[in-house]
Amino acid sequence: MVKKTHVSTTINGETAEFLCEPRQSLLEILRDTLELTGSKEGCNNGNCGACTVLMDGLPVNSCLVLAVEAEGATITTIEGIAEQAHLHPLQQCFLENAALQCGICTPGFIVAAKALLDRNPKPTEHDIRFELAGNLCRCTGYDKIVRAVQDAAAALEGKH
Amino acid sequence: MATKTSPDKKKTGKAADTTNGEPQAFKVIGTRPIRHDGVDKVTGRAIYGADVQMAGLVHGRILRSPHAHARIKAIDMSAAEKMPGVVAVVTGKDMPDLRDKMADLGEGTVNLAHLGANCLAHGKVLYKGQAVAAVAATSPHIAEEALKKIKVEYEPLPAVTWVLDAMKDDAPLLHDNVFTSEMGKLGKQPSNIAVHLHFEKGDVEKGFAEADVTIEREYKTASVHQGYIEPHVSTALWNHDCHLTIWTSTQGAFTARQQTAELLQIAISQVTVVPCEIGGGFGGKISVYLEPVAAILSRKCGRPVKMIMNRNEVFEGTGPTPGSFVRVKLGAKKDGRLVAGEAWLAYDAGAFPGGMIGPGCMCVFSCYDLPNARVDGYDVVLNKPKTAAYRAPGATQAAFACESVIDELAEKLGIDPIELRLKNAAREGTRRVDGPTYPRVGLVETLEAARNSDHWRSKLTGKNRGRGIACGYWFNIGLKSSAAANVNPDGTVTLVEGSTDIGGTRTSVAMQLAETLGIAAEDVHPQVGDTDSVGYTDVTGGSRVTFATGLAAYEVGLDIRRQMAARAAMLWECKPEEVTFADGVFRRGDKSTSFKELAGKMHQTGGAVVGRATVDPEGPSHGFGAHIADVEVDPDTGKVTVLRYTALQDAGRAIHPSYVEGQMQGGSVQGIGWALNEEYFYDDSGRMRNASYLDYRMPTAFDLPMIDTIIVEVPNPAHPYGVRGVGETPIVAPPAALAAAIYRAAGVRLRELPMAPHRVWTAKKMTNDEC
Ligand code: FES
Ligand code: FES
Numbered sequence: 001m002v003k004k005t006h007v008s009t010t011i012n013g014e015t016a017e018f019l020c021e022p023r024q025s026l027l028e029i030l031r032d033t034l035e036l037t038g039s040k041e042g043c044n045n046g047n048c049g050a051c052t053v054l055m056d057g058l059p060v061n062s063c064l065v066l067a068v069e070a071e072g073a074t075i076t077t078i079e080g081i082a083e084q085a086h087l088h089p090l091q092q093c094f095l096e097n098a099a100l101q102c103g104i105c106t107p108g109f110i111v112a113a114k115a116l117l118d119r120n121p122k123p124t125e126h127d128i129r130f131e132l133a134g135n136l137c138r139c140t141g142y143d144k145i146v147r148a149v150q151d152a153a154a155a156l157e158g159k160h
Numbered sequence: 161m162a163t164k165t166s167p168d169k170k171k172t173g174k175a176a177d178t179t180n181g182e183p184q185a186f187k188v189i190g191t192r193p194i195r196h197d198g199v200d201k202v203t204g205r206a207i208y209g210a211d212v213q214m215a216g217l218v219h220g221r222i223l224r225s226p227h228a229h230a231r232i233k234a235i236d237m238s239a240a241e242k243m244p245g246v247v248a249v250v251t252g253k254d255m256p257d258l259r260d261k262m263a264d265l266g267e268g269t270v271n272l273a274h275l276g277a278n279c280l281a282h283g284k285v286l287y288k289g290q291a292v293a294a295v296a297a298t299s300p301h302i303a304e305e306a307l308k309k310i311k312v313e314y315e316p317l318p319a320v321t322w323v324l325d326a327m328k329d330d331a332p333l334l335h336d337n338v339f340t341s342e343m344g345k346l347g348k349q350p351s352n353i354a355v356h357l358h359f360e361k362g363d364v365e366k367g368f369a370e371a372d373v374t375i376e377r378e379y380k381t382a383s384v385h386q387g388y389i390e391p392h393v394s395t396a397l398w399n400h401d402c403h404l405t406i407w408t409s410t411q412g413a414f415t416a417r418q419q420t421a422e423l424l425q426i427a428i429s430q431v432t433v434v435p436c437e438i439g440g441g442f443g444g445k446i447s448v449y450l451e452p453v454a455a456i457l458s459r460k461c462g463r464p465v466k467m468i469m470n471r472n473e474v475f476e477g478t479g480p481t482p483g484s485f486v487r488v489k490l491g492a493k494k495d496g497r498l499v500a501g502e503a504w505l506a507y508d509a510g511a512f513p514g515g516m517i518g519p520g521c522m523c524v525f526s527c528y529d530l531p532n533a534r535v536d537g538y539d540v541v542l543n544k545p546k547t548a549a550y551r552a553p554g555a556t557q558a559a560f561a562c563e564s565v566i567d568e569l570a571e572k573l574g575i576d577p578i579e580l581r582l583k584n585a586a587r588e589g590t591r592r593v594d595g596p597t598y599p600r601v602g603l604v605e606t607l608e609a610a611r612n613s614d615h616w617r618s619k620l621t622g623k624n625r626g627r628g629i630a631c632g633y634w635f636n637i638g639l640k641s642s643a644a645a646n647v648n649p650d651g652t653v654t655l656v657e658g659s660t661d662i663g664g665t666r667t668s669v670a671m672q673l674a675e676t677l678g679i680a681a682e683d684v685h686p687q688v689g690d691t692d693s694v695g696y697t698d699v700t701g702g703s704r705v706t707f708a709t710g711l712a713a714y715e716v717g718l719d720i721r722r723q724m725a726a727r728a729a730m731l732w733e734c735k736p737e738e739v740t741f742a743d744g745v746f747r748r749g750d751k752s753t754s755f756k757e758l759a760g761k762m763h764q765t766g767g768a769v770v771g772r773a774t775v776d777p778e779g780p781s782h783g784f785g786a787h788i789a790d791v792e793v794d795p796d797t798g799k800v801t802v803l804r805y806t807a808l809q810d811a812g813r814a815i816h817p818s819y820v821e822g823q824m825q826g827g828s829v830q831g832i833g834w835a836l837n838e839e840y841f842y843d844d845s846g847r848m849r850n851a852s853y854l855d856y857r858m859p860t861a862f863d864l865p866m867i868d869t870i871i872v873e874v875p876n877p878a879h880p881y882g883v884r885g886v887g888e889t890p891i892v893a894p895p896a897a898l899a900a901a902i903y904r905a906a907g908v909r910l911r912e913l914p915m916a917p918h919r920v921w922t923a924k925k926m927t928n929d930e931c
Contacts, residue, residue: 037207041468136860
């Protein structure tokens, strides 16, 4: 057995330390070690986006990040998107637009959409479709997801 | 009758409508409440199969065949067994010998030996990716390494992966115990053709003799995968009291229980299946794959075993839809009236018999009133994964052929394609070629709504652009559903139902109970029960949940109403029959009490009120749709871009319109992927070469426009609220609608799926060269 490495990170605003093998992905540690199972695994090779988390503010496929690479990083997962008692506008708009069916892709979409809106608060439909092309959904045909992101952008604009 | 429902978000129900002769004013049905399980699913809290954790859990992995066809000569597991961290290794020999045992699984019988060999091979492997052995270890990485230490000696055999090749006399034979079943008789020689179906109606030769125009064409489709984002996953605990509990991602907890019990030859009462949240199924999560394997690994090591497939295994080891060859011939009079039809369909079933040829044959002419017709269908085994249902299984391939010929007929006769369809549309009283006669159905209304739609009436301008239309049909089944509900003292109701919720059905079922009780959708708290806590319920499939489980919820509501009326009668000292109920209020003379008030007095009037129901509605509810597509074809590359898309469908009654639209949009996009891009690529040795999402390439958000929907409501006479079910029909029409649009854009008729850039480009080049 290889020796485990100690890694310290900040996850959803709290310090999180863990031991991992060099071959373990960040997704595996999040799900199996830290029990943050909201990030989903659809492919484990970067093709589906179900495992998307924010790493230092940027969206990454956590299945493609080695856990040891997370040393010192600030990570936000789907569990950290809501603000205390309130859903994030994206979460609320996903619900209101019925933008999920089975819901397995939803955490990845919400995290990726948050990264998009953080950078580009007024995205066009084209921007949304382009930026979310790395997230696969097999249930919805994307229509309601795109509308949910548009509505969330409008709601966030109203807030500022 | 038709409502354009996207993009407006109507939050209120319809004021009044008529179902089955009864005037009905709905308070809940037709509104768009937030789904009950929504918050858990947008915050990452919902527990899907892979999220199950428990003490002592070990991880199972499967060793799969590298060959498309081979005899297994020997398996040596000793090195794997000795690896530190490995706790169990199993092969097909650890499962009972099932020979030719058949089991009735509710929706038809299966050969258990075949089902078992699809979970762990016996003696022979029939496709690349078939499971051969399995390991459980303390970490998934150790299990993966241990797989490499299992030595399997194979004797490779020739393989066949195209349906027409597999039907040839000299094709490699997959099974020496499969004989062609034809008209109730079995063939004498073993064959790859498992079944030949034949349906006939009227006098086909006479019909064609009367035709002014006859068109006959051949169509091919490639295997495609359901593509659900959640891979198959199961966790099994064979406890020390011999009770087996399985937490799994399945479309049907009860069928998973039965299949597992039959395969392991144990009593169903020894097995509890707990259905977790499910990340998509589309028909592909009905057959068991991992459940029995995890169970025997757990039996061997005495610990809970969790197994998750990787994406590659999902493509190579689980059910795609059949690849197909279909020939359709249609004859019509000058005025467009169809007089005769003939279809010949060969569908691959994958490695074991029992594919989708039956529904393919029944659906090929299902949209039309054909006086004379003949259909022949063949179920063919070959060296690909055992096919599984995929949304309207078998119908899409057939519709691609039939609807494309209809489009050619319309062109040849100089009749508008909608008018031609309306002239021949199936309606009440039309008898399908396989026998059944339709009750009241909504194809005519759907086509009329298409003709009146903004989309159809708008002008499509620009070079290399074209518009197409096609119809689709799926039966929509009934089957068995159970539900039970407890009334709470605060007037809310807790509903337990047996249908796993893949797309918001907790809510569409709860809404029907709420409507029946005159309470708000939010006042019903639905949950999905495991096999020990709810009555038998068939799979979530066949577009049946909102229809049949909704019917069960309605019956539960009636049961609760009866019991509550008796409570009111007790308080008012009258007979229960004298108490009436309307709009959530019980009344007798000048006395009245709301459902909520009466619920508050439950404990003074005899204790809990528990409603229950079990239903088994007979006969299908018939879902018809029509899709309109605008495309642009890039003349340099052959790439097809969908510019605008409208899906129309008769939903009977849309309980939650957003989720009806969602089914229509999702099904349309799966159909678009199937039509334009998705395909299993096989090399000469029968190996799939694109078993990853990147290479298989399903549609992304960037590939698509918005998908407009128009819900048509022709209430189903066999449901109290008129529900027909909507899930499957939307995948049927897209390939033919897109083929018709491509023809108008590029001048070429594509008769092979997918209509990928190279095919469109080559077809265009060939026509240009001819000119
Ligand atoms: S699981 Fe990470 S991209 Fe699919
Ligand atoms: S909602 Fe099922 S994959 Fe997106």
